[in-house]
Amino acid sequence: MTADSCLLCRGAAADDELERIEVWQDAHWRLTVSLSSEIAGFAYLEPKRHIRYLHELGGDEALSFGSVLARCMQALKDAAGAELVYLYVFGDGIPHLHVHLAPHRAGDALNEQMIRGEIVEEKLPNGMTRFFSDTFPALPRGDLEATADRVRSLLIGG
Ligand SMILES: [Zn+2]
Numbered sequence: 001m002t003a004d005s006c007l008l009c010r011g012a013a014a015d016d017e018l019e020r021i022e023v024w025q026d027a028h029w030r031l032t033v034s035l036s037s038e039i040a041g042f043a044y045l046e047p048k049r050h051i052r053y054l055h056e057l058g059g060d061e062a063l064s065f066g067s068v069l070a071r072c073m074q075a076l077k078d079a080a081g082a083e084l085v086y087l088y089v090f091g092d093g094i095p096h097l098h099v100h101l102a103p104h105r106a107g108d109a110l111n112e113q114m115i116r117g118e119i120v121e122e123k124l125p126n127g128m129t130r131f132f133s134d135t136f137p138a139l140p141r142g143d144l145e146a147t148a149d150r151v152r153s154l155l156i157g158g
Pocket of ligand 1: 006007009049050051067096097
């Protein structure tokens with residue numbers, strides 16, 4: 001997909017089609033709020049420039065991302081009377097970066113599930129709760145350590 005054929009590059013012109021309304025923008029970013037959602041204030045933060053994925057973020061968008069994100073999340077939290085705002089980035093739908101922001105209140109439609117299958121909760125001795133899927137058990141610890149080693153090497157060498 002190129003910028004010419006990208007729905008999100010059309011900006012406000014595509015908002016009706018996507019059932020959302022623009023609530024803020026600056027030179028690099030725009031924030032829209034969904035008009036078709038289980039969640040009040042469910043929003044999308046997107047760069048105006050055609051940047052596909054978060055790992056490709058660069059330039060002024062990369063420099064401003066943190067402060068823009070925090071400002072938008074604070075406004076969504078306050079406007080929706082939420083306790084906090086969940087953030088989701090997937091990227092395998094429309095290949096133009098869109099950060100999903102979901103104000104969350106206790107008992108609403110959102111949960112903490114990130115994996116498929118029946119979720120099993122395990123209380124740990126330290127008081128934390130571990131969530132895992134009965135369909136996808138944890139991978140062998142050695143495999144996970146090897147991946148961690150590769151990430152460390154890519155980031156700091158070694
Ligand atoms: Zn685009």
